[in-house]
Amino acid sequence: MNLDLEKVNKFNVLIIKDERIDAHNSSELKDYILQMIERGENHIIVQLAHVRFIDSSGLGALLSGHKNTLAKSGRFALVNIQQQVLSMFELTRLNRVFEIYDSVNEVTDN
């Protein structure tokens, strides 16, 4: 999976550079996030601007990150979600579970 990691204040910004998250790469994403949390990097922002497609396994990978950061008293936020991708969160009502923002700054400034 094509990922970039940046540090902004106390947040680790995970930039997903693939256009598609599905059962082919979602395990890799899930494991990567779990490794970040194990390293103590439990304030995570996932930047989804490049992602134009996500399936149920992709949502599951993000949900795993959400649950595991919260278990470590961290934060897990999603930013820059494209409209069609956002509709998947709405259909599963996961938009009420995740912290969702328009930009990285919106998370780090608050």
Place this chain on the structure above:
Amino acid sequence: MCPSIIQVDVIIPTQTKYLDLIGSIGERIARELDSYTGDKAALAYQLNLVLTEATANVIKHANDENQKDTVRVSICLHQNVLNIKVYDHGQGFDLNSVPEPDFENPKENGMGLFFIRSIMDSVTYTKSDNENVLEIIKNLN
């Protein structure tokens, strides 16, 4: 086989790297529907998703000891009815025993079939000795 405006049959190995290909076919078909008056971009996403989820489910449960198993996908558009059939050689499952997701306590798995049911108008699964088939239908009027 049905007399159709568009008929696409694809056979792929049961490997997740082909999900993009299968999903993209659905997306392209949606974009070719000149007479569809709804949100074509949304339909394109939905067909990509339904084909991806249905195919991924087959791959997950594939009988692939020798990694030679295949999944066959048939897409047929006829008189504004889109009929998708996804064939598998696995043990099969009972469609009615698959529960709705628990929205209050969401789980990491089990949302795929919910997507298919939510987006499409009809979903059936038929088991047989040689081959099982998941048939999903969407009316495009």
